[in-house]
Amino acid sequence: MNKRVRDHAEVIVDHSTDVQPGDDVVIRAGGGTEPLVTALHEKLGERNANPLVVSRSGRASRAFSLAADPEALEIPEHTLALMEAADVVIGVRGSANQHESADVPPDRQVALEKRRKPVQEAVLDTRWVGTQFPHPGTAQKAEMSTPAYEAFVYDAVTMDWAAQSAFQRQLVEILDPAEAVRIVSGETTDIRLSVDGTVTVNDDARNNLPGGEVFTAPVPDSAEGTVLFDEPVITRGREVTGARLTFTDGKVAAFEAERNEDALAATLEADAGASRLGELGIGMNREIDRFTYNMLFDEKMGDTVHLALGRAYEKNVPEDSPVERNESSIHLDMIVDMSEDSRIEVDGEVVQRNGTFRFEDGFEG
C-alpha cells in the first residue's frame, strides 16, 4: 500500500476524527477511491472500530434523480437510522466527473436535497470529516497531471496541523470577540456583516481535510452590500461564473451571473434560508497555492475569503446563542480573491490588506 495513502488515512483516523475502540464509522466514498478506503479499513481495524462503506455514485444518483418524483419520496429512514447510530462519518470525494448531475433540472435537485436534510443533520452530529482522494478526474478538473495533483493533495492533507492551528488562532482571537466585519475588494465587492454573538472556529482539519480556514456565521439579517465572487462555483453539477449578489437586511435582494444563472437562482429559491448567509470564512492555508475547482481546497487558500449561502453550522451558532441560526437545506460556498486591492476590516480596524494579516511580516496597515 502506498505510504502517502496510509499517511492520509492516519491523519483522518487519528487527527480529524479521533477514532476510538468500538466506534461505529461510516465511510461515504465516491467512485475510484478504493486505495484510501482500503487504507482506512486497515487503520480502523487497528483501532478496533467498525467501518461501513456507503458508496456515492454520481451516475446512480443522476439516474435516481431523473426517475423519482421528488414530491412522492419519503425521508430515507434507513439512512437516517444509520447516521444517527454512527459515531464518525468520513466523506471521501473522488468522482471521475463532477458534472454527473449536470442534466438534472436544478429545481428537482433542490427538492431531492430537501428530503435529505434530516440525514445531513444527523451526519453533522457525528465526528465527521470530508476529504479528497486524488482521482484522475479531479486532477483533470484542476488542470493538473495526476502525479502533480497527488502531490498537491498529499502535501495539503499531511501538513503540520499543530503549527497551522497556532497560526490561525491569532485570527480567531481577533474575530471571535468582534462585532462588525467589512470586506472590500476592488470596485466590485464591499459588504458589511455582523458577527456579534457568533462563535469563530479554528479549522485545523477536524471536519475538513485539508483544513486551513477560520470561520464564523454572520448574523442572518446583517449583510449589507454587494459581492462579486471571483471564482466559479459548482452547484447542482454546473459551473456558475461571475456571480454577483447584493444583500439588503441580510437577504439577497439582487443577483446575476455570467454563466448558469438559473442554477444559482434555483439554489437561492431552495428555501427561506438559502438567500441568506450561513458562513464567513477566511482562507489561511498557504500550502494550497492554486485554485483547483474544488471547494474543499479552494476555500482554504490563503488570500481568499468565502461566504456561504444557506445553512450555518451549529459550532458557529450553538443552541444557547443569542443569534438566530440560519437554517437551510443548502450550503453553497463562494470565493472572493483578496490578494490585491483588498482589505478585511474588523470593528473598523484593518486586519488583512492584500492578503497579508496584521500579525504577519509585511503587513501595511
Add this chain to the structure above:
Amino acid sequence: MNKRVRDHAEVIVDHSTDVQPGDDVVIRAGGGTEPLVTALHEKLGERNANPLVVSRSGRASRAFSLAADPEALEIPEHTLALMEAADVVIGVRGSANQHESADVPPDRQVALEKRRKPVQEAVLDTRWVGTQFPHPGTAQKAEMSTPAYEAFVYDAVTMDWAAQSAFQRQLVEILDPAEAVRIVSGETTDIRLSVDGTVTVNDDARNNLPGGEVFTAPVPDSAEGTVLFDEPVITRGREVTGARLTFTDGKVAAFEAERNEDALAATLEADAGASRLGELGIGMNREIDRFTYNMLFDEKMGDTVHLALGRAYEKNVPEDSPVERNESSIHLDMIVDMSEDSRIEVDGEVVQRNGTFRFEDGFEG
C-alpha cells in the same frame, strides 16, 4: 443504458423484492457493479423508493480483517440499525477477485463473521435478494469469455419465472409432506435425512436471482451417512476440493478434503451449529447448464443436490415448527452431482434417477 442490465434491474425490483413506494432499500454492491447499481437506481426512482448503496470491497475487508482484533470488536450497531430499518436488501456480487481474503487466517474470518451474525439476521428479516453482475473477474473464474458469461447470467436471471415456478412446484408437493430423504450417488455418497415437520420452499427467484431450486431443512440430528461433494467449495477465500463428510446423529463425525482441509475445519468449528446441516436443496434450473465456481448459480443447476452446513432458514423452520432450527454464523453450500448413477428417494420411493424427476419424460423408476 444496456437493455439487458435494465431488464435485470426490473426483475430484481418487480419480481424478486416487489418494491413499493416509500420502501427503504439497501443495495450491497461488490466492486465493478456500477451499471447494475445505476439501473437499479433508475427503477427504484420510478417506484419512489429510497436507495442506499453499501459497498463491499474485498480489498478493504481483507485489510480490516488482518488489522483488527476479533475479540475486541463490538457489534457494528450502525450497520445493524441500517438493516433493521431497511425494507429490502439487494445484494449484487461482482468481485474482480473472489480470493481477496485468501490470506486471512480462517479462524480470524470465523470470529469476524460471528460478530456480524445479528446484522445478517436483520437482513434475513427484510425482502432480500442476492444476485450477480457479470464482472470480468467472475467470468474468468467461470473460465468463460466476458460476453459469453454475460449471456449466461442474463439468460439465467430473466428466464420465465412463472413457468419455472410451476415446474418446481411438482417437487415441492412431493417433498413438503415427506418424512425421509435418501441421497445416493455412485459408491461415494449415501446419506439419509429426516425432513419431517420442516417446510419445503419453492425458490422461484425471490431471494436468489437466478432462483431455480427446491429446498428444505433437515432435522438437525437426523443426518446419517457419508457424502462426497463433487464440486469445489469456496469458503473464506479458498477452494476446498474433494470434501468428504460423514454424519452421525446429524453431526459431522469425520471429514477430509483434497485441498484446503484447514479452511473446512475452521468452518466446522465456527460454532455448535456449523457441524450440522441447515439445508437440503435440489437444483432444477436447466438454464444453468454448467458449473461456474459460483454457488449462486451452481446450486440451482439441474441434476444436482446441495447440502449446507450451518444456519437453517426460518422459512424452512418457522418459529412455530415442531423441529429445532439449526443456528450458526455460517451457511456453507456443498454440491453433489446427481447426473449419473444417482437417485433421490423420498419416503422409500425414487423421485429422481440420474437427474430426471419422476414427473418428467424419460424417468426410469
